[in-house]
Amino acid sequence: MAPEPKSQSNTHPVIEFRDAEFRIADRPILKSLSLTVSCGETLVLLGRSGSGKTTALKLVNRLLEPSAGEVCVDDRATFEWDPIRLRRRIGYVIQEAGLFPHFTVERNIALVPELEQWPRNRITDRVRELLGVVGLDPAQFAQRYPHQLSGGQRQRVGVARALAADPPILLMDEPFGALDVLTRAEIQREFLEIQQRLRKTILFVTHDMREALLIGTRIALLEAGALTGVYSPADFLRATEPTAAAYVSAFRGDMTPRTLAKRGEE
Amino acid sequence: MNQMRPWIMLAFVPAIFVLFGCVNRRNTIVVGSKNFPEQAILGEILAQQIETQTGLRVERRFYLSGTYICHQALLAGRIDMYVEYTGTALTAILKKPPFSDSRAVFDEVREGYVQRFGLVVEPPLGFNDSFAIVVRADDARRYGIHTISDAAKYTPLWRPGFGYEFQERPDGYDGLVKDYGLKFAAAPRIMDLGLLYRALLARQVDVVAGNTTDGQLVIGAFTVLTDDKHYFPPYQAVPVVRSEVLQQHPEIANALIDLSGKISDKDMQQMNYEVIGQHKDTASVAREFLRAQYLNTAFALTGAVPSKTNQGRARGVGR
Amino acid sequence: MRLVHFFLAHGDEILQASAEHLWLVVIAMLLAIGIGVPLGIAVTRKPWLSKPILGSANIAETIPSLALFGFLLPVPWLGARADRLAIAALAMYALLPIIRNTVAGIQGVDASVRDAARAMGMTGKQVLLRVELPLSLPVLLAGIRVATVWTVGIATIAAAIGAGGLGEFIFRGLAMVDNRVILEGAIPAAILALAADVGFGLLERRLRHPQ
Numbered sequence: 068m069a070p071e072p073k074s075q076s077n078t079h080p081v082i083e084f085r086d087a088e089f090r091i092a093d094r095p096i097l098k099s100l101s102l103t104v105s106c107g108e109t110l111v112l113l114g115r116s117g118s119g120k121t122t123a124l125k126l127v128n129r130l131l132e133p134s135a136g137e138v139c140v141d142d143r144a145t146f147e148w149d150p151i152r153l154r155r156r157i158g159y160v161i162q163e164a165g166l167f168p169h170f171t172v173e174r175n176i177a178l179v180p181e182l183e184q185w186p187r188n189r190i191t192d193r194v195r196e197l198l199g200v201v202g203l204d205p206a207q208f209a210q211r212y213p214h215q216l217s218g219g220q221r222q223r224v225g226v227a228r229a230l231a232a233d234p235p236i237l238l239m240d241e242p243f244g245a246l247d248v249l250t251r252a253e254i255q256r257e258f259l260e261i262q263q264r265l266r267k268t269i270l271f272v273t274h275d276m277r278e279a280l281l282i283g284t285r286i287a288l289l290e291a292g293a294l295t296g297v298y299s300p301a302d303f304l305r306a307t308e309p310t311a312a313a314y315v316s317a318f319r320g321d322m323t324p325r326t327l328a329k330r331g332e333e
Numbered sequence: 334m335n336q337m338r339p340w341i342m343l344a345f346v347p348a349i350f351v352l353f354g355c356v357n358r359r360n361t362i363v364v365g366s367k368n369f370p371e372q373a374i375l376g377e378i379l380a381q382q383i384e385t386q387t388g389l390r391v392e393r394r395f396y397l398s399g400t401y402i403c404h405q406a407l408l409a410g411r412i413d414m415y416v417e418y419t420g421t422a423l424t425a426i427l428k429k430p431p432f433s434d435s436r437a438v439f440d441e442v443r444e445g446y447v448q449r450f451g452l453v454v455e456p457p458l459g460f461n462d463s464f465a466i467v468v469r470a471d472d473a474r475r476y477g478i479h480t481i482s483d484a485a486k487y488t489p490l491w492r493p494g495f496g497y498e499f500q501e502r503p504d505g506y507d508g509l510v511k512d513y514g515l516k517f518a519a520a521p522r523i524m525d526l527g528l529l530y531r532a533l534l535a536r537q538v539d540v541v542a543g544n545t546t547d548g549q550l551v552i553g554a555f556t557v558l559t560d561d562k563h564y565f566p567p568y569q570a571v572p573v574v575r576s577e578v579l580q581q582h583p584e585i586a587n588a589l590i591d592l593s594g595k596i597s598d599k600d601m602q603q604m605n606y607e608v609i610g611q612h613k614d615t616a617s618v619a620r621e622f623l624r625a626q627y628l629n630t631a632f633a634l635t636g637a638v639p640s641k642t643n644q645g646r647a648r649g650v651g652r
Numbered sequence: 653m654r655l656v657h658f659f660l661a662h663g664d665e666i667l668q669a670s671a672e673h674l675w676l677v678v679i680a681m682l683l684a685i686g687i688g689v690p691l692g693i694a695v696t697r698k699p700w701l702s703k704p705i706l707g708s709a710n711i712a713e714t715i716p717s718l719a720l721f722g723f724l725l726p727v728p729w730l731g732a733r734a735d736r737l738a739i740a741a742l743a744m745y746a747l748l749p750i751i752r753n754t755v756a757g758i759q760g761v762d763a764s765v766r767d768a769a770r771a772m773g774m775t776g777k778q779v780l781l782r783v784e785l786p787l788s789l790p791v792l793l794a795g796i797r798v799a800t801v802w803t804v805g806i807a808t809i810a811a812a813i814g815a816g817g818l819g820e821f822i823f824r825g826l827a828m829v830d831n832r833v834i835l836e837g838a839i840p841a842a843i844l845a846l847a848a849d850v851g852f853g854l855l856e857r858r859l860r861h862p863q
Contacts, residue, residue, distance in 0.1 A: 152773070155772070161764055161768060169787055228772075265811060298743050317657075318817070368827040391667065394824075395828070396824040396827040396828045398814075405813075406814060408733060411816050
């Protein structure tokens with residue numbers, strides 16, 4: 068395993084995987100994962116389907132519990148945390164958004180603040196603020212229902228909902244994967260801006276290398292449940308480790324002068 | 334809040350039904366009956382008696398399926414009274430073993446009903462509707478038999494015919510045979526009650542178990558053998574009434590007591606015959622009986638026959 | 653025309669019997685919902701309960717209604733009063749559709765919605781009350797609707813054991829060989845069943861399209 072480069076911000080780890088494993092029956096999904104995520108950084112978990120990245124994510128907010136080893140959040144192992152309190156401190160964004168179809172946009176975003184029993188007007192203000200942050204006009208969208216929104220709008224609401232109670236940590240599982248290319252690019256840019264302002268600690272799962280390079284401060288590569296390396300974006304492009312190299316060549320592969328020339332000959 | 338309104342409307346509908354039902358019940362008396370003609374006749378007599386003597390409105394709910402149904406209807410207050418038979422009340426409702434002293438049976442039934450159900454059992458109407466062992470009248474004359482014990486000598490020559498119920502009931506066939514030591518020429522033919530008398534006349538059977546109030550007994554072709562060993566428990570007809578109704582309308586008690594002892598076995602046979610055999614209307618048959626009763630009483634009291642204007646008007650609301 | 657006059661003349665009786673009938677149906681349905689929904693929720697929480705619970709409800713369903721009334725007769729307290737007995741039996745019949753639809757409704761909730769709810773730190777109870785039950789309401793209501801219409805029909809048989817209701821007219825009419833009396837029971841019963849079906853249908857539609 069390649070040595071882990073020191074993270075940029077030099078602050079202590081918010082999330083730490085210590086030899087974490089996950090098995091279903093006897094099948095290993097995640098093998099002895101050791102990884103840290105520092106405060107304010109965006110760590111991308113990159114890998115193909117079945118590489119265990121979603122599983123790793125779910126170990127953090129205790130939707131799953133490790134079969135061996137431990138996962139620590141804020142220096143405390145997940146099984147020592149009260150799961151409800153743990154999850155309220157962590158925003159969770161998934162590909163399908165998972166918005167409650169029977170709640171308006173406003174009520175969806177207000178979910179965690181309501182659970183935390185914030186006063187009514189603080190909640191209303193916060194919802195308004197967040198809709199602004201994700202680029203949706205409150206007057207238009209607050210009272211709509213999820214089925215009245217486009218895919219991109221739903222994801223924006225999903226992000227707003229995750230940020231509602233101002234959690235220090237965000238877990239994101241291929242959040243933009245279901246969007247069309249243009250919308251995806253748009254949202255990725257906006258997301259970067261939001262992150263630069265808010266400086267959340269983010270664990271971001273994707274199988275799209277372009278997204279990884281754009282969004283991540285570091286990239287952790289997973290293959291068949293094992294960590295093959297952690298890289299800065301620049302290092303990743305130069306990596307010689309086979310899995311990383313495969314990714315990079317696949318990316319560059321359809322853009323080399325040779326293939327372009329071949330196309331021209333047809 | 335707008336979403337609540339349809340819910341509230343929905344709830345109103347059944348509430349209206351219930352209210353309507355309750356309001357109308359207060360001043361109406363409901364008389365029930367079991368599902369055979371004798372019961373309908375008795376129910377009609379009770380109903381008309383109450384109508385003429387008290388002026389209350391009476392509703393009829395006849396042809397309820399059976400003893401259990403009537404009893405449940407009484408308990409639930411769906412009917413206010415019906416005519417039961419003491420033997421049935423003792424065994425089927427109070428679930429006690431039968432015995433033959435009719436006064437004692439009546440007392441026990443009256444006690445039991447008041448204690449367990451809060452129901453009042455009025456004095457017997459006068460007749461006994463029990464099982465009757467019946468033979469052809471000419472056979473009775475020829476052999477000179479009047480009682481079942483008399484017949485025991487001849488039964489080995491006879492084929493018996495019984496209804497299904499007589500066969501099955503504990504106070505039916507088995508006990509009879511044991512008590513009287515009867516032997517028959519063949520196993521009993523089980524047939525529909527309605528066909529028993531016809532089969533008896535046609536000499537397909539020689540002795541049948543009918544009921545003491547059967548209309549067919551009127552025609553004189555049959556003889557009922559006396560139950561000298563008092564094997565059959567008494568089945569005196571008694572009105573059973575809810576006590577709340579008597580408290581609300583004490584005049585009903587008087588109206589019912591007026592009827593006690595007034596209907597003899599022969600009277601009931603006659604009325605059964607008119608309804609079943611002659612297909613007369615139940616309400617008219619009841620009305621005729623009550624009119625005759627009234628006339629008898631008036632005559633007995635005053636020695637004079639009252640004029641038409643003084644006669645009680647039976648309102649005859651019944652079916 | 654004669655039939656209409658007959659009905660008008662016996663209007664009080666019919667209303668009375670309809671009230672009795674409704675009473676049986678409403679209490680039985682409330683019991684069935686009060687027992688069935690929690691049982692359905694339990695099955696979704698602990699899948700191994702599915703076999704015993706759904707299995708028992710299924711068995712109750714296969715017993716012919718009249719036989720079930722008969723079986724319950726000797727039971728103390730229940731068997732003493734025919735209407736209690738009838739309500740118990742009717743509730744048992746209504747259990748299966750209600751349990752089944754509760755389970756189907758809850759399991760039909762989108763997994764991503766349920767995951768999101770859990771991930772946001774909702775307790776199990778909150779997920780049930782704020783997410784799963786509200787979202788499964790249309791399916792649950794469909795089950796209640798079916799069960800109610802059945803119950804209105806089966807309640808007519810309850811008259812055979814003395815529980816009253818509109819069925820009593822049917823049985824009496826059969827004994828008296830009087831079709832009008834039979835219809836006196838059959839027509840209002842059919843109307844009640846229809847009204848229940850339509851009523852719940854409207855409610856279902858309302859729920860599927862909020863606002």
